[in-house]
Amino acid sequence: MSNEEKILSSNFIRNIIADDLKQNKNEGRVHTRFPPEPNGYLHIGHAKSICLNFGIAEEHEGGLCNLRFDDSNPEKEDLEYVEAIKEDVRWLGFDWQDRLFFASDYYLQLYDYAVILIRAGKAYVESLSLEEIREYRGTLTQPGKASPDRDRSIEENIDLFERMRSGEFEDGKYILRAKIDMASPNMNLRDPAIYRIKKAHHYRTGDEWCIYPMYDFTHGISDALEGITHSLCTLEFEDHRPLYDWFLEQLPIPCHPQQIEFSRLNLSYTVTSKRKLNELVTGGYVDGWDDPRMLTIAGMRRRGYTAAAIRDFCERIGVTKNDTIIDMSVLENCVREDLDKTTRRVMGVLKPLRVVIENYPDDQSEELDAPYHPNDPDMGSRIVPFSKVIYVEHDDFMEEPPRKFFRLGPGREVRLRYAYFITCNEIIKDEHGDVVELRCTYDPETKGGNAPDGRKVRGTIHWVSAEHALDAEVRVYDRLFNDPEPDSNQHDRDWKEFLNPESIEILDNAKLEPSLSKAKAGDQFQFERLGYFNVESKNSKAGKPVFNRTIPLRDSWSKKR
RNA sequence: UGGGGCGUGGCCAAGCGGUUAAGGCACUGGGUUUUGAUCCCAGCAUUCCCAGGUUCGAAUCCUGGCGCCCCAGCCA
Numbered sequence: 001m002s003n004e005e006k007i008l009s010s011n012f013i014r015n016i017i018a019d020d021l022k023q024n025k026n027e028g029r030v031h032t033r034f035p036p037e038p039n040g041y042l043h044i045g046h047a048k049s050i051c052l053n054f055g056i057a058e059e060h061e062g063g064l065c066n067l068r069f070d071d072s073n074p075e076k077e078d079l080e081y082v083e084a085i086k087e088d089v090r091w092l093g094f095d096w097q098d099r100l101f102f103a104s105d106y107y108l109q110l111y112d113y114a115v116i117l118i119r120a121g122k123a124y125v126e127s128l129s130l131e132e133i134r135e136y137r138g139t140l141t142q143p144g145k146a147s148p149d150r151d152r153s154i155e156e157n158i159d160l161f162e163r164m165r166s167g168e169f170e171d172g173k174y175i176l177r178a179k180i181d182m183a184s185p186n187m188n189l190r191d192p193a194i195y196r197i198k199k200a201h202h203y204r205t206g207d208e209w210c211i212y213p214m215y216d217f218t219h220g221i222s223d224a225l226e227g228i229t230h231s232l233c234t235l236e237f238e239d240h241r242p243l244y245d246w247f248l249e250q251l252p253i254p255c256h257p258q259q260i261e262f263s264r265l266n267l268s269y270t271v272t273s274k275r276k277l278n279e280l281v282t283g284g285y286v287d288g289w290d291d292p293r294m295l296t297i298a299g300m301r302r303r304g305y306t307a308a309a310i311r312d313f314c315e316r317i318g319v320t321k322n323d324t325i326i327d328m329s330v331l332e333n334c335v336r337e338d339l340d341k342t343t344r345r346v347m348g349v350l351k352p353l354r355v356v357i358e359n360y361p362d363d364q365s366e367e368l369d370a371p372y373h374p375n376d377p378d379m380g381s382r383i384v385p386f387s388k389v390i391y392v393e394h395d396d397f398m399e400e401p402p403r404k405f406f407r408l409g410p411g412r413e414v415r416l417r418y419a420y421f422i423t424c425n426e427i428i429k430d431e432h433g434d435v436v437e438l439r440c441t442y443d444p445e446t447k448g449g450n451a452p453d454g455r456k457v458r459g460t461i462h463w464v465s466a467e468h469a470l471d472a473e474v475r476v477y478d479r480l481f482n483d484p485e486p487d488s489n490q491h492d493r494d495w496k497e498f499l500n501p502e503s504i505e506i507l508d509n510a511k512l513e514p515s516l517s518k519a520k521a522g523d524q525f526q527f528e529r530l531g532y533f534n535v536e537s538k539n540s541k542a543g544k545p546v547f548n549r550t551i552p553l554r555d556s557w558s559k560k561r
Numbered sequence: 562u563g564g565g566g567c568g569u570g571g572c573c574a575a576g577c578g579g580u581u582a583a584g585g586c587a588c589u590g591g592g593u594u595u596u597g598a599u600c601c602c603a604g605c606a607u608u609c610c611c612a613g614g615u616u617c618g619a620a621u622c623c624u625g626g627c628g629c630c631c632c633a634g635c636c637a
Contacts, residue, residue: 009575009584037637073636130635137633141563144633175635185564187633196635215637239565239632261566263630268572274637316585318574320567323630327572330586340599375599406597415595449595460595529596557597 008059011319013260017056017230020258026229030063032056033101033228034089035070035219038081038203040274041289041296042088044310044331045265051314052262053232054094066226067096071104072218074202082203084289088297092307099226103218104204106225110213111165113221113251114176114195118157122250123194124149125160126177133175136182137190143183144190150179164197167210171197178217180246188243192216220244221253228257234264235321265317266325269479270295271487271495285499286480292548293480293503303477304524304534304550305331309338325485335551339524339532344372344379347417347462348512348527348547350474352391354437354466357422360388365465368448370418382515386419389466391511392438393529396461399427399435404560406459408438414459417528421446421457462528469511473546475536476505510547519545529553 008014021028032053036042042050057063067089071077089096103110117123126149128136138144152160164174176195184190194217199210220243223231231244238261248256265272271280277294280286289296292303300310313334317326347370365387372379392408401409408414413423426439445452449460479500483491486498512527519525521537531552539546 011575015577035637039637070637076636126635133635134633139563139633143563172635177635187564190633193635198635212635214635219637235566236631237637241565263567316573318585320574322567322573324573327586330573333586336598345596345598374594374596404597417595457595459597462596526596526598529598531598553596553598555597560597 008315009318012321013052013056013230013232013262013319014059016258016260017060020229021060028062029227029229030057030060031065031227031229032063032232033066033068033223033226034096035068035222035233036085037070037073037076038078038085039073039076040081040278041084041298043272043274043277043297044267044295044300044313045272046088047092047297047310048265048314048317048319049232049234050089050092050094051311052319054089055315056230056232064099065094065096066099066101066228068101068222068226069103070215070219070222071102071202071204072213072215074198074200074205074212077203079203084298088301091301092297093311101222101226102204103213103222104202106218106222107205107209107213109225110218110221111211113253114161114213114217115158116252117178117194117250118161118176119154120250121154121179123157123176123178124152125157125164126175126191126193127173130172137187138182140187146182147177147191150182150191161195164195164211165209167199169197171199173197176211178243178246180243186239186242188216188240189246192243216240216243217247220247220257220259221251223257224248224253224255227255231257231259233259233261235261235323236264237261261321262319263321263323266323266485267295267331268325268328268484269481269486270328271481273487276487276495279496283496285496292475293477302537303548304339304532305335306338306342306524309334312338328479332551336532336554339526339550341376343524343526343532345374345526345528346372346382346513346516347384347464348472348474348510348516348530348533349391349393349462349464349469350476350507350510350527350530351394352464352509352511353394353397353435355390355392355422355440355463356437357388357390357440357442358425359441362388364388365467368418382513384418384513384515385465385468386416387465387467390416390463391466391469392416392461392463394435396459397424397435397438407461408459412459413457414461415446415449415457416442416463417460418449419447419463420444420449421451421455462530464511464513466511468514470514470517471544472510472512472516473539473544474507474510474533474549475546476507476549478503478505512547516545524550526553 034053054065057065175193177191180189290298367383371381397408420442422440422442428437430436481498482500483498487495524534532550533547536546
């Protein structure tokens, strides 16, 4: 049989598509699209949409998924975002092949469709001001009233619309509105704007246009032009579906995709909104869109989260219309699960404590062979040098250890991983009373980590030979927010007040085993007993690499205390 | 007393009139272990927002409540 055919959990969208296929709807085609606006970087919520849209296409024979940039607002969009988004989608493992589209490529067609609407008496040029339009629109409980321009003649509408396009009017002077129903209980149907004047430079069409179509008008038509069968979007567009359908019903387009809405992703202890992430970036709260603490795709990549882990996560959380907050531990579990099986184990000491092994010969050192993965011999092994002076983790020593502490303490014996048993004999402190060095003895009979007399030790700790150590900087990250729901409307404080001031800790004096000197940017490792780390792509220098802690190991000890 | 949605364990989620109400995360206990990791095994909803009703039988159908989310951009 073929390799692991993954059993996919059913969800309401998969069920709808399965039914459609059963009825041979759309001639059996399945064609989706991922339609980002290039106004920021993609985040974990977009990953859900990407996995859904591209995933559904992949699940069906002949299924296709387009990448389409929904760029109808020149003031917010930029080529930088287009490039970043393409990279992110590719990195996640998806391929749009030759189907890269831009709504801005449809501007002329969109304009022609607007003219068709006007000629059919279904759209008119509005001269009311923004404020007046708001007034005329009514409220949630009161119907709106007709604008005086609602009955403008078709000829006049055509003339005005052409002049809007030619640049005759200033921004805001006119808009083109669909003529639907000012009394509709659905606000979106109260004659929504479909074109506005914006004398702005567009990152793709330049100054060719000074009027730009609105989302509702653009999106459905773009879907239809591309032959999309299922147009998946988030719940806030549910109220827009009647409008989506209305445009396609009015226009001579022989394709009417089905819009299906699902709930957007919320994760505890973070924010998943492009607007808020943008605010963190521009406000200098983080180090750019790819800050490893950000749940942007670029940030997660830099942090060391893998595409496979993110895809797995998106499958595990499911797709529904429920308003939910996924526990961050689900994502973290996916990351650990993937890294556990793919990553080499090495030793590194984050907060070094010097240990002198008094009975070890002064000028001796030996090379110990240590496997890269205890459960996967195929990963091979590397040489780890051992010598008289080593570093151990400061946290692995306690002067007055509690009863269940298995590590180093006065008079205690522990195993140095893959090396020897050592016993702590003496503690050396500085003038502040801080422990700065340990004097230990080793048992030469325990080489490799086993005592011939059958004696057991409870603790095994990691270490690095001082003279062979590679100096490194390690960046340890924690959650970006202290509150599980920083942007909850239950709070009366601004969401940024919940930023965790300790979300990054820079350890400038880490000591790593020498095999790591060959590590390249992006390489990932497990530092035994600590967690998973990768070589930071931006700040590493030759001879002084920077490592990001992707995620710590699960730690039932710290939980117990 | 506008409209549109949603409500299954701590967090997700399958379930589509007959199942002991899947599964994952979290948590708890036990086993293996030279990472207090991984792995393994076990436990974790007499009940599906509430109340009525239909039915031999309801998380699934009906009625009525309650709670939460979204909508009054010339943003998407």
